[in-house]
Amino acid sequence: MKRIGHFVDGQVVDGGEKTGPVYNPATGEQSGEVALASGAELDNAVDIARKAQREWRTTPLAKRAGVMFRLRQIVTERTDELARIITSEHGKVVSDAAGEVARGLENVEFCAGLMHHLKGEYSEQVAGGVDVHQTRQPVGVVACITPFNFPAMVPLWMITTAIAAGNAVILKPSERDPSAALWIAQAFAEAGLPAGVLNVINGDAETVNAILDHDGIDAVSFVGSTPIAKHIYETSAANGKRVQALGGAKNHMVVMPDADLDAAADAAVSAAYGSAGERCMAVSVLVAVGDVADELVGKVADRLPGLKIGDGTDPESEMGPLITRDARDRVAGYVEGAAGEGATVVVDGREKQFDGDGFFIGVSLVDNVEPGMKVYDDEIFGPVLSVVRVGSYDQAVELINANQYANGVAVFTRDGKTARQFEFDIEVGMVGVNVPIPVPIGAYSFGGWKKSLFGDTHMYGPESFNFYTRRKVVTTRWPEPSESQISLGFPTH
Numbered sequence: 001m002k003r004i005g006h007f008v009d010g011q012v013v014d015g016g017e018k019t020g021p022v023y024n025p026a027t028g029e030q031s032g033e034v035a036l037a038s039g040a041e042l043d044n045a046v047d048i049a050r051k052a053q054r055e056w057r058t059t060p061l062a063k064r065a066g067v068m069f070r071l072r073q074i075v076t077e078r079t080d081e082l083a084r085i086i087t088s089e090h091g092k093v094v095s096d097a098a099g100e101v102a103r104g105l106e107n108v109e110f111c112a113g114l115m116h117h118l119k120g121e122y123s124e125q126v127a128g129g130v131d132v133h134q135t136r137q138p139v140g141v142v143a144c145i146t147p148f149n150f151p152a153m154v155p156l157w158m159i160t161t162a163i164a165a166g167n168a169v170i171l172k173p174s175e176r177d178p179s180a181a182l183w184i185a186q187a188f189a190e191a192g193l194p195a196g197v198l199n200v201i202n203g204d205a206e207t208v209n210a211i212l213d214h215d216g217i218d219a220v221s222f223v224g225s226t227p228i229a230k231h232i233y234e235t236s237a238a239n240g241k242r243v244q245a246l247g248g249a250k251n252h253m254v255v256m257p258d259a260d261l262d263a264a265a266d267a268a269v270s271a272a273y274g275s276a277g278e279r280c281m282a283v284s285v286l287v288a289v290g291d292v293a294d295e296l297v298g299k300v301a302d303r304l305p306g307l308k309i310g311d312g313t314d315p316e317s318e319m320g321p322l323i324t325r326d327a328r329d330r331v332a333g334y335v336e337g338a339a340g341e342g343a344t345v346v347v348d349g350r351e352k353q354f355d356g357d358g359f360f361i362g363v364s365l366v367d368n369v370e371p372g373m374k375v376y377d378d379e380i381f382g383p384v385l386s387v388v389r390v391g392s393y394d395q396a397v398e399l400i401n402a403n404q405y406a407n408g409v410a411v412f413t414r415d416g417k418t419a420r421q422f423e424f425d426i427e428v429g430m431v432g433v434n435v436p437i438p439v440p441i442g443a444y445s446f447g448g449w450k451k452s453l454f455g456d457t458h459m460y461g462p463e464s465f466n467f468y469t470r471r472k473v474v475t476t477r478w479p480e481p482s483e484s485q486i487s488l489g490f491p492t493h
């Protein structure tokens, strides 16, 4: 069985008496065991990161940019290798894994322009002979704590920007699929990143809590579920750390009566069941407005028997298994509970049979869902699409704005005025107009509102450079010594 260690000071190291199991979700077999770091391993990694950061912040920007260009080259050329590692531990199909690598690379490309993103500001002659300028300096050592569902993309969102800005990083990936993070750390090393600037510490909740309490860590970036995001946010803030913590989601897709229903059904199926629904931007609620509901539900249901569910390494597969047996059983529980809550289970994914012990479940479609039902209120994070029927545009907006989550949302319509009004009215961080998964390109930043994000800074893109830098404002004058005098008054201009 594969033993998965840490990556500290440029080397793979073992360490930690505790271990956790890593599975191949397609077979259900344990494929490895990952070392779970104790406080001692963390202390050592933070010491190394602090020393490395002192050097790294002095490294010329052109050299830092060179690392980004080389990293892009390495990851582009070896995407298939990384994608297969992701599939072996996460289960998603290889093409989808390659897609997440490509979206992660967008941020590497953005960071290759770090000379531009780290530019300061200058105001000349703010008072007689006085100038002011602002610089951006790194915050120090940053901890990046990531979820299982994007084991390459989310680390690339965080660590790349943190490093570009001159910080050192402790990356704590999900203990369920940790190997992609180690691969990325080695790729950074090959790209010329000095040892100690990027360290991967594997671990579980105990390791995370040690990170939150560690005096040597200045800032925490987190992506994961809402209860943990809240805990990360509150604890980091209480300990005086800068923090951004992205949480869970319940993403709605509104279908207006004038929408093209075939296109809407294609989009809903793709966005609900891709990656087995284990995407923070997956569509999990279809909101059918007016009289489209019967036809729309019929069109979605018609498409489901054709989906090919199987081992993610099989090029024929469109959807793989869930991450763990527990996750699979949890999803099945929601489908079972839905009928008891008064919803209509149109397609029951539990009925689909699979060979072997993989963590597979079929796709489910549940109609007549309403707020107050668990199938609506909870983030299921699996291949279950709920349909809520509403009478009007206003009711659709009211439903969505009342939801505790506000990560992504989409509207499908042929009417520009409705789309514009929706964009204005809806209280959600990322909006798609005829786009079901509106993940912004790398030049913008990613983040939801309400319980989908604690803190105020979104991830990657320009906001990320704000998060990973401290602004320093310098006021300068070069007076004639002969004009010097004592003045106890408060300086004004």
Ligand code: NAD
Residues within 6 Å of the ligand: 145, 146, 147, 148, 149, 150, 154, 172, 173, 174, 175, 203, 204, 205, 206, 208, 209, 223, 224, 225, 226, 228, 229, 231, 246, 247, 248, 249, 279, 280, 379, 381, 407, 448, 452
């Ligand atoms: P999770 O919250 O269980 O785990 C995320 C990280 O937190 C992991 O590294 C894990 O080791 C750590 N962790 C888990 N329990 C902890 C605890 N009690 N104390 C301290 N640390 C703990 O999330 P997950 O299941 O790995 O990922 C799926 C979740 O992530 C979903 O809710 C999904 O919506 C969310 N997500 C959100 C976004 C976003 O951008 N908003 C993106 C991807 C995933």
